[in-house]
Structure formats: C-alpha cells, structure tokens
Amino acid sequence: MIKTSYVSRTIAELKPSGIRRFFDLAANLEGVVSLGVGEPDFVTSWAVREAAINSLEEGFTSYTANAGLYELRAEISRYMEKQFHVPYSPEDQIIVTVGASQALDITLRTILNPGEEVIVVEPCFVAYAPLVTMAGGIPVTVQTSKADDFKLTPEQLEAAITPKTKAVLICSPNNPTGTQLGQEELVMLADIVKKHDLLVISDEIYAELAYDEQFTSFAAIDGMLERTIVINGFSKGFAMTGWRLGFVCAPKEISEAMLKLHQYAMMCAPTMAQHAALEALKHGMQDVEDMRRSYRRRRNYIVKSFNEMGLDCHNPGGAFYAFPSIEKTGMTSMEFAEKLLTEELVAVVPGDVFGKSGEGHIRCSYASSMEQLQEALKRMERFMNNHGK
Amino acid sequence: MHLNEEELEVLRIIENNSRIDLKDLAKMTDLAEADMEITLKKLEDMRVIVRYLTVINWAKVDEYHGVTAMIDVKVTPKRGVGFDDVAKRIYKFKEVQSVYLMSGAYDLSVIVEGRSMNEVASFVSEKLSTLDSVISTTTHFIMKKYKHDGTIFDQTEEDKRIVVSP
Ligand SMILES: Cc1ncc(COP(=O)(O)O)c(C=O)c1O
Numbered sequence: 001m002i003k004t005s006y007v008s009r010t011i012a013e014l015k016p017s018g019i020r021r022f023f024d025l026a027a028n029l030e031g032v033v034s035l036g037v038g039e040p041d042f043v044t045s046w047a048v049r050e051a052a053i054n055s056l057e058e059g060f061t062s063y064t065a066n067a068g069l070y071e072l073r074a075e076i077s078r079y080m081e082k083q084f085h086v087p088y089s090p091e092d093q094i095i096v097t098v099g100a101s102q103a104l105d106i107t108l109r110t111i112l113n114p115g116e117e118v119i120v121v122e123p124c125f126v127a128y129a130p131l132v133t134m135a136g137g138i139p140v141t142v143q144t145s146k147a148d149d150f151k152l153t154p155e156q157l158e159a160a161i162t163p164k165t166k167a168v169l170i171c172s173p174n175n176p177t178g179t180q181l182g183q184e185e186l187v188m189l190a191d192i193v194k195k196h197d198l199l200v201i202s203d204e205i206y207a208e209l210a211y212d213e214q215f216t217s218f219a220a221i222d223g224m225l226e227r228t229i230v231i232n233g234f235s236k237g238f239a240m241t242g243w244r245l246g247f248v249c250a251p252k253e254i255s256e257a258m259l260k261l262h263q264y265a266m267m268c269a270p271t272m273a274q275h276a277a278l279e280a281l282k283h284g285m286q287d288v289e290d291m292r293r294s295y296r297r298r299r300n301y302i303v304k305s306f307n308e309m310g311l312d313c314h315n316p317g318g319a320f321y322a323f324p325s326i327e328k329t330g331m332t333s334m335e336f337a338e339k340l341l342t343e344e345l346v347a348v349v350p351g352d353v354f355g356k357s358g359e360g361h362i363r364c365s366y367a368s369s370m371e372q373l374q375e376a377l378k379r380m381e382r383f384m385n386n387h388g389k
Numbered sequence: 390m391h392l393n394e395e396e397l398e399v400l401r402i403i404e405n406n407s408r409i410d411l412k413d414l415a416k417m418t419d420l421a422e423a424d425m426e427i428t429l430k431k432l433e434d435m436r437v438i439v440r441y442l443t444v445i446n447w448a449k450v451d452e453y454h455g456v457t458a459m460i461d462v463k464v465t466p467k468r469g470v471g472f473d474d475v476a477k478r479i480y481k482f483k484e485v486q487s488v489y490l491m492s493g494a495y496d497l498s499v500i501v502e503g504r505s506m507n508e509v510a511s512f513v514s515e516k517l518s519t520l521d522s523v524i525s526t527t528t529h530f531i532m533k534k535y536k537h538d539g540t541i542f543d544q545t546e547e548d549k550r551i552v553v554s555p
Contacts, residue, residue, distance in 0.1 A: 023553040036553035043546065126555055175555075297402065297417040304416040347552050368548075370406070374413065 010134060017126045018353025022337065026347040033376045035364040036347035038175065040239035040320070042367075044276070045287040048240070051279035055272045062271065066263040068096025068247070069274045075281045076247055080232075084207065084217040086225060088249040095255060095262055096247050096269045096277075100205045100233040101127065103248035106265070107201055107229050108135035110258040116166040118201075121152045122355025123323075125175045125203070129355075137166070143357035146325060149314055150177040150357075154188045161192075167199035170218060173206040176354045176363035177323045178299075178316020183216040190221045200228045205246070206319040208237025208288050211296040213317055219249070226251050236319070237288050238280045243273040295320050298366040302373060306364075309381045310388050320367040323351065327360040329387050337362055339387070344379040390435060395420060399428055400437070407441040446542045448534065457486075457502050457531040458509045460517065461495040463524040472496060475522045484512050495527070506530065 019038075026032055043049075067073060073090035080086050088094050097103040104127065108118065114136040120128045122141050129139035142160045144150045157168065170189075172181040181189075193200055202218035219228040233246025250258060262268075280287075299316065306313040306324045313324035326336045333350035340346050340362075351358030366373060392400075398418050403409060415425040432438045447453040464475050472490050479499055480488045487500040499517070503509040509528070518526050534542055 017555070019553060019555055023551065026552040032552055034550075034552045037550050038555045039550060041548065041550070043549075293398075293401065297398070300419045301413060301416045304419075349553060370409075370413075370417075372548075 014130050014133065019126055019349060022347075022349060022353070025338065026341060029341065029345060032341070032345045032347050033368075033372055033379065034347040035366070035368065035373075035376050036349050037365050037367060038321075039241040040236060040291065040367050041369060042239040042291055044238070044240050044243070045280075045284060047287075048238070048276045048280045048284060052243075052272045052276040055275035060271050060275060064096075064268045064271050064274055066268050067094065067259055068269055069271075069278065072096055072274050072278045072281075073247075075278055076249075079281050080217075080230075080249060084204075084215070084220055086217050086219040086230070086249070088230075089252075092252050093255045094247060094249050095259055096245070096274060097233070097262065098246070098266060098269050099235060099244045100203065100231050100246035102244075102262075102266065102269075103231045103233065103246045104128075104131055104201070104203065105135070106258050106261045107231065107248060107250070108132055108137065110254060110261055111166060111199060111229075112137040113166075115164065117162060117164045118166060119157065119160050119168040121168075121170060123150065123174075123176055123351060123358035123361075124169075124171055124354055126353060128169055128171075132169075138164070140165070141355060143355065144177075144179075145357060146314060146361075150174065150179040150323070151181060151185060152189065154192055157189055157192050161196050161198070165196065165198055167201050168193060169201045169203065171203040171205075172218075173210060173215075173316070173318025175206065175319055176321050176349070176351065176358065176361075177314075178319045178321045179314075180210055180213060180215070180317035180319075182213055183221070186216055186218055186221050190218070190224050193227065194223055198227070200224065201231065202228055203231045205231065205233055205236050207232060209292055209295060209320060210318040211292070211299060212315075215318070229254060234277050234280060237291075238277075238284060239287075239291060240273075240276070240280065243270075243276060245269055245273045245277050295366065298368075298370065298373060301370070302364065302366045302377065305377045305381075309377075309384045311380070311384065320365055322364045322366060323358075323361050324364065325361055329384075331387070333359055333362055340380065340383055343386075344383045346376050346379050346383075390437065392437070396428060396432060396437075399425070399432065403438070403441075407443075444538060444540050446534070448542070454504055455502060456504075456506055456509055457500065458513075459529045459531065460499045460501060460513060461491075461527040461529075462497040462499055462517065463495045463526075464497060464520075464522045465524060466496075467522060475520065478520060479517065482512070482516060484509075484516075495525075 073094045076094050077088050077090040080088050108131050112135045117138045117140045118132045120139045120141050132139040142156050200218050207215045219225050219230050229250040234240040302322050303313050311324040333352050337350040349363040351361030415422045466472050467474050476488050484501050486502050489498040491498050
C-alpha cells in the first residue's frame with residue numbers, strides 16, 4: 001500500500017479546486033448547456049492552426065532557446081509596446097512559458113522567500129493562492145465586494161500590507177467577476193505599492209477582452225515598469241487555451257532569475273505552439289478584434305437578461321464572465337449551482353470556489369454561441385420563476 | 390454614407406443571422422427595442438440592408454435540379470456610358486444572379502443559374518453572346534460548392550470543450 005506520508009505536507013494540505021468538484025458533477029449528466037467554461041468558444045483561427053501544421057511539416061521538432069524563439073519574443077516585444085505602451089526588450093525581459101499558468105508559477109517561485117506574503121485579491125482565479133503556497137509563500141486574501149464592483153480599494157490594499165508583504169497579485173479584467181480596473185484606480189493602487197516598496201504581479205491574460213474602456217497595463221503606470229511583472233498569453237484573447245502558451249515580462253534582474261528556474265524546470269515552451277503564436281501576433285489581430293466584438297454583444301445580452309429575470313448583475317467591463325448575485329434566492333452559491341444543474345441542466349460555477357467573497361454569486365461564462373446562451377437563459381428564467389423569491 | 394457604431398453593429402449581427410429576435414438584437418447592441426426598430430427601418434430605407442436571405446445548400450436536396458455557371462465576358466465599352474450600359478442589359482435577365490465588373494483578363498463576371506446545363510447553355514448562346522457589345526464568353530459550370538458567401542457547407546462545428554473549466 002502507498003503511504004500518504006510519501007506526499008509532501010504542502011501538497012497534502014492543499015484543497016482540491018472547487019471547479020474540479022463541480023466539473024465531476026456536471027460531466028455525468030447529458031444535455032447540459034454549459035456556462036461553466038472558462039475558455040473561448042472559438043476554435044483557434046485557421047491561419048494559426050495552419051502555421052503549426054506547417055511548422056511540423058518543415059520539421060521544427062526540436063527545443064527552442066530557453067526563453068523562447070527569438071523571433072517570437074521580438075514580436076511579443078512589439079506587441080506589448082504597440083498595444084499597451086510598455087517597452088520590454090526581447091533579449092532579457094521576456095520569457096515564453098507554458099501558458100500564463102507556468103508564468104505565474106515561475107514568477108512566484110522566483111520572488112518568494114519562505115514565509116513572505118503575497119496579497120491575493122478575491123474573488124479570483126482558483127490557482128492563485130495554491131501557487132503562492134506551493135512557492136513557499138503565504139497568500140493573504142483581500143475580499144472585494146459587489147458594492148465596489150469587486151475592485152480592490154486603496155484602503156483595503158493598505159490594510160493588508162505587513163512587513164512580510166512581498167507582492168500584490170492583481171487580475172484585470174478579472175476571472176470570475178469580469179471587473180476591469182481603470183487607469184485612475186491603478187494609479188491609486190500604484191502609489192501604495194511604491195510607498196511600501198512592493199512588487200505587482202499583474203495577470204493581464206484577459207487584456208484583449210476589454211469592452212468599454214481602453215485596457216491599461218499596470219506596467220504602464222508611472223514608476224511601475226520597474227516593479228511590475230506582467231503575465232500574459234495566448235489562451236484567451238487568441239482562443240488558444242490548448243496550445244499552452246503564455247509569456248511573462250519583467251524587469252531584467254527578475255527576468256534573468258526567472259529564466260534560471262524556467263530553464264531547469266521546463267527547458268522551453270513547445271516549439272510548434274511558438275510558431276503558431278508567432279503567426280497569431282503577426283496576422284491575427286483582426287481575429288482578436290472580431291472575437292472581442294462578438295463577446296461584447298453576448299455580454300450585453302446576458303447581463304441585461306440576468307437583470308430582467310431578477311439575477312442582480314453588475315456590468316463586467318472585460319473577460320467573458322458575468323457574476324450575478326443569487327442572494328435573494330436564499331441559497332448558497334453551491335446549492336444554487338447544484339439545483340440549477342440537476343433541475344434545468346445548466347452548468348454554472350458556484351462563486352465561492354473563487355474565494356469567500358464570491359459566495360452569493362455564480363460565475364457564468366458567456367463564451368458560448370448565442371443559441372446556447374438563449375437556451376441557458378430560458379432555462380434559468382424558469383428556474384428563477386420557481387425559486388426566485 | 391456614414392453609419393454610427395450601433396448601426397454597424399446591427400449589420401454585423403444580422404449579416405450572420407437575419408432571423409434573430411428583435412428583442413435579443415436590442416439587448417446585444419444595448420439599444421431600446423423601439424430604437425432598434427427605427428434603426429432597422431432606416432437601414433432598409435437607405436438600402437444598406439437590401440434583402441434578408443437564407444443560405445441553402447441545395448445540393449443536399451434530391452428534388453432540386455439546378456446548375457450554376459460563372460461566365461467571363463469580354464465587352465467593348467460604349468462611349469459615354471462605359472460598361473454600365475451593357476452590365477444593365479445583362480443583369481435584367483432573371484437567370485442572372487450576379488454581375489461584377491472585373492479587372493484583368495475579361496471585363497464582366499456573370500453568374501447564371503438555370504435548371505439544367507442546357508438551359509444555361511442556351512441562355513449564353515442566345516441571349517448573352519448575341520448582345521451587341523459582347524466580344525466573347527467563357528462559361529465555367531460550378532461542380533460543387535464547398536463554401537458560399539463565407540459559409541462552409543457540410544460542416545457542423547461541435548463544442549469540444551469540457552463542461553466546466555477554470
Ligand atoms: C486569470 C487567469 N489567469 C491565468 C489563467 C491560465 O491561463 P493559461 O491557459 O495561459 O495557462 C486563467 C485561465 O483560466 C485565468 O483565468
């Protein structure tokens with residue numbers, strides 16, 4: 001028999017993701033309309049897929065440079081400059097990673113000493129706190145609220161800082177709330193970060209999916225370039241989740257340290273995916289624009305429909321999630337999601353899996369065809385008529 | 390003609406689904422239903438929206454007998470009216486689905502539909518090539534439609550994603 005003591009205490013003590021648990025529930029049912037998916041419903045554009053096929057045909061099957069194909073890093077550098085007005089040198093400030101996930105992992109493992117704290121803003125992506133823990137750090141969670149549109153306030157940030165705080169992990173536009181921080185809000189947060197000499201880890205994976213306001217990178221705020229680590233990638237904006245390709249941009253000293261870790265742990269990101277990403281950046285921006293338009297329509301549609309049926313929902317500025325409140329039904333978010341799944345076969349994700357402040361909400365992804373959304377909303381409206389008040 | 394962002398957005402949506410519910414269309418574009426009605430009416434009146442169409446893959450229907458041909462036409466342009474005059478004479482035939490003025494090896498591209506190859510052939514030989522300014526015609530019959538007006542025939546994209554994911 002395998003002894004559980006073979007597993008490290010850190011890992012043994014990690015909670016499995018609540019999303020995983022809910023996935024198992026939904027996977028066993030048939031005829032489910034899913035709003036539970038955290039990825040684009042678009043298939044990667046054909047030109048990008050074709051570039052990967054071509055890369056295989058040409059026989060590009062070996063490792064690339066540790067930091068990624070130079071050509072790709074140069075293109076990422078141009079992209080970051082053009083799109084977000086932040087200058088990063090392809091030589092020593094950009095590392096191509098296996099998804100934004102690996103970018104987050106090497107970032108945290110590079111900067112953290114045992115016991116140092118990272119401020120994590122909830123509700124948030126399920127991997128943040130566990131990644132901090134696995135890197136030997138301590139996640140300090142801050143709960144945002146619907147009253148503030150789920151935005152971290154300067155007061156909250158200030159209050160969470162201790163002498164052990166090393167960094168603040170921010171995600172905008174956010175998964176699961178869709179909340180996007182505007183330039184002024186970033187400036188106010190930046191002032192506190194500078195005052196306490198902290199780093200910012202800015203997860204900008206949804207940067208291309210901003211609908212109402214121009215997206216501002218944290219690194220573009222005055223004085224933040226030298227203390228921000230930008231996490232980005234191709235999963236969401238370019239509809240390339242399965243390719244596992246992301247990147248991280250950081251000040252040179254940090255980036256060089258991060259490269260050591262990346263080199264020993266991963267060698268490099270997959271070669272054909274890098275060739276595909278190169279095509280995506282060079283010729284794919286129109287596709288990104290078309291997808292963004294399409295999400296925006298569906299955002300308008302789903303948010304309006306939720307509010308009409310009594311699911312109180314703030315207007316999310318970006319990403320592809322709506323995060324309506326289900327409080328007035330008197331159910332917990334887990335109860336609501338389970339009932340909705342079993343009674344109406346609609347899958348949504350209970351908000352509490354994204355942190356305590358997600359309780360009372362459900363995450364609904366609108367990265368689904370209009371037909372699917374219409375069907376899901378019809379079923380949810382029926383559900384609300386039965387359980388609404 | 391200058392259109393605003395909402396009007397453009399309406400066009401982009403209904404170009405792919407003209408049957409969409411007015412109410413849903415209004416929600417998607419963040420307009421009031423009444424305003425949406427006015428917008429549509431305006432676009433129709435200006436003939437920006439010309440017609441609401443359905444794309445049918447007739448090749449799937451056994452009862453359907455029909456052929457489509459693309460015909461390259463060389464013409465001598467007329468003084469004063471250039472190609473417009475002959476184009477107009479051609480597009481008025483009910484068999485003619487489209488007429489384009491082209492650059493390159495020939496002048497007009499004419500798409501003709503008929504019930505049989507014979508019907509198209511006699512249209513070309515009796516009506517089209519006998520027009521005064523027509524110098525020559527080259528007829529290409531379409532054998533199979535793979536993609537038409539941006540729509541791939543015979544393709545059902547199923548959702549390959551797992552039901553719940555991060
Ligand atoms: C906020 C956030 N960061 C990172 C990721 C992971 O992205 P990738 O597929 O690039 O690893 C996700 C995926 O859901 C996400 O929502």
